[in-house]
Amino acid sequence: MLRLEDLSVRFGGLTAVNTVSLSVGSHEVVGLVGPNGAGKTTLFNAVSGLVKPSSGRILFDSVDMLRTPLHRRARMGIGRTFQVPQPMHELTVRENLIVAQRFGTGAVDARKIDEVLDFTDLTDKAERHAATELALTELKALEVAKALATNPKLLMLDEVLAGLETNGKRRFMGMLKELHEKFAVGILIIEHDIETISNLCHRVAVLNFGELIADGTPDEVFRDPEVMKSYTGASDA
Amino acid sequence: MSELILQALYSGVLQGGSYALIALGLALVFGTMKVINLAHGELVLLAAYMAYMVESKLGLSPLFAIPLALVLVCTCAVLVYFLVSLIRKDRELNSLILTYGIGIILTNAVLLIWSADVRSTSSAWFQDAVVVGPFYSMRSELLFFVVASVLMAGLWWWLSRSWYGRAVRAVSSNRDAAKLMGINPRTTEIVSFVVAGILASFAGVAIFSYGVIQPAFGHALTVKAFIITVLAGIGSIPGVMVGGLLLGIAEALTVTLASSALQELVGMALFLLVLFLMPNGLFGAKARRG
Numbered sequence A: 001m002l003r004l005e006d007l008s009v010r011f012g013g014l015t016a017v018n019t020v021s022l023s024v025g026s027h028e029v030v031g032l033v034g035p036n037g038a039g040k041t042t043l044f045n046a047v048s049g050l051v052k053p054s055s056g057r058i059l060f061d062s063v064d065m066l067r068t069p070l071h072r073r074a075r076m077g078i079g080r081t082f083q084v085p086q087p088m089h090e091l092t093v094r095e096n097l098i099v100a101q102r103f104g105t106g107a108v109d110a111r112k113i114d115e116v117l118d119f120t121d122l123t124d125k126a127e128r129h130a131a132t133e134l135a136l137t138e139l140k141a142l143e144v145a146k147a148l149a150t151n152p153k154l155l156m157l158d159e160v161l162a163g164l165e166t167n168g169k170r171r172f173m174g175m176l177k178e179l180h181e182k183f184a185v186g187i188l189i190i191e192h193d194i195e196t197i198s199n200l201c202h203r204v205a206v207l208n209f210g211e212l213i214a215d216g217t218p219d220e221v222f223r224d225p226e227v228m229k230s231y232t233g234a235s236d237a
Numbered sequence B: 001m002s003e004l005i006l007q008a009l010y011s012g013v014l015q016g017g018s019y020a021l022i023a024l025g026l027a028l029v030f031g032t033m034k035v036i037n038l039a040h041g042e043l044v045l046l047a048a049y050m051a052y053m054v055e056s057k058l059g060l061s062p063l064f065a066i067p068l069a070l071v072l073v074c075t076c077a078v079l080v081y082f083l084v085s086l087i088r089k090d091r092e093l094n095s096l097i098l099t100y101g102i103g104i105i106l107t108n109a110v111l112l113i114w115s116a117d118v119r120s121t122s123s124a125w126f127q128d129a130v131v132v133g134p135f136y137s138m139r140s141e142l143l144f145f146v147v148a149s150v151l152m153a154g155l156w157w158w159l160s161r162s163w164y165g166r167a168v169r170a171v172s173s174n175r176d177a178a179k180l181m182g183i184n185p186r187t188t189e190i191v192s193f194v195v196a197g198i199l200a201s202f203a204g205v206a207i208f209s210y211g212v213i214q215p216a217f218g219h220a221l222t223v224k225a226f227i228i229t230v231l232a233g234i235g236s237i238p239g240v241m242v243g244g245l246l247l248g249i250a251e252a253l254t255v256t257l258a259s260s261a262l263q264e265l266v267g268m269a270l271f272l273l274v275l276f277l278m279p280n281g282l283f284g285a286k287a288r289r290g
Helices: A040-048 A069-074 A092-107 A110-119 A136-149 A167-182 A194-200 A218-223 A225-231 B002-033 B040-058 B060-083 B091-114 B139-161 B163-173 B175-182 B185-210 B216-233 B237-257 B259-276
Strands: A002-011 A015-026 A028-031 A055-060 A078-080 A154-158 A186-190 A201-209 A213-214 B129-132 B135-138
Touching: A002 A040, A002 B185, A015 A040, A015 A055, A015 A186, A015 A213, A028 A092, A028 A194, A028 B040, A040 A078, A040 A154, A040 A186, A040 B060, A055 B175, A069 A078, A069 B175, A069 B185, A069 B237, A078 A136, A092 A110, A092 A136, A092 B163, A110 A167, A136 A154, A136 A167, A136 B002, A154 A194, A154 A218, A154 A225, A154 B175, A167 A186, A167 A194, A186 B139, A201 A218, A201 B259, A213 A218, A213 B216, B002 B040, B002 B135, B002 B139, B002 B163, B002 B185, B002 B216, B002 B237, B040 B091, B040 B185, B040 B216, B129 B139, B135 B139, B139 B163, B139 B237, B163 B175, B175 B185, B175 B237, B216 B237, B216 B259
Parallel strands: A028 A186, A028 A201, A078 A154, A154 A186
Antiparallel strands: A002 A015, A002 A055, A201 A213, B129 B135
């Protein structure tokens, strides 16, 4: 469904993403891991269109994404969340979803909105304002809900679990698992927690200094000594 | 004395309706495009001169100028949009220079076509006094306050209930997130300029029908609209409506209690005071989490 071919993103002299080739099949859950600054979020930004790749190709359902304007990508089925939640502040939770659905799918379906609200545990907060009246867990849930409302084929989740306490994390993870089945989406997820990734993902891709250093099942990847070295930040010593 | 003050309050509110219309246009465009359109007051003035033309050349009521003003002003607003959208670098700052320049060109175009004379309506129907309870006003003042109220209610409905209105708010509050939801920001930008043009058209005809106009007046209107937007707090639409009324009242009270020479000054004083005491404006956004 999503295919990156030799994708590179350079900022001046810095190569944030270096000739990465990666694919995500429909209904597949792929984890993207790597130390801070490895280029994970930059890769997300390239796929969703917030940064322009320096070279390489991004194909989604065989369509060249680099020729597709940002706002069309949602319509094609790419949904994403941000590490720092990005609600549309002045809108209520429900309005956030309505706008996402109306412009992300071209149609309005109040039942689907209720379903998404219910699924993300936001029904009670539907008429609240996103900016000032939600707790962090709820803001993260809203991120997921907003992406779901656009009816995505691929959901890109950027550290949705970071900053949540253990209970919240467990609940959220249960939700992600259920979401994968219920809404029949492929998922590309950035996450630091190895347990979460092993639990959730069919495949794991590891980035280090912008390069893809491993791509395989969680078992294979987390047994790779080179991966573990980059991951735990161990030096050459 | 207290009657005098109450009467000033009443006149101020009526005047404030038009101020709010003008400021709402400025605020909408700033919301979607983060551009302060310094030519906005000149657009209002164009509508006012359309009203003058229709009355003086065709001998019709200035009300008939509204369709003409809508076409001309909205066209100009869209033109301003396209010129601004050509700016690639530092648009927020460079657009100030561009729109200020457009304002100067428009002012001088008005000067060239209609000369520097002060114009006002000669319609007796407009200028007749109407009495509401203990208060007096010109008929046109009351009429256009009603028009402004209807327009503001319509705008409120549009922003809070319609798809496009919600998209405009979505782009204003988080541009990137809105794009990722599938909203084309360029369309909402054009729409906000057109809506600003519609509000400016009515405000312009209103200003001619109860006041005096002259070519330099456009710039003063931009300043008033800017003051109101800052008073309200950037991004607060209801705040802008209240801010418009506040400026109207402050000006009317100054004229009544002090002197009409100080009318323009009071807005500035209010502006400084609010900036010092409440930098986020009276209705500005609170600090945001997340």
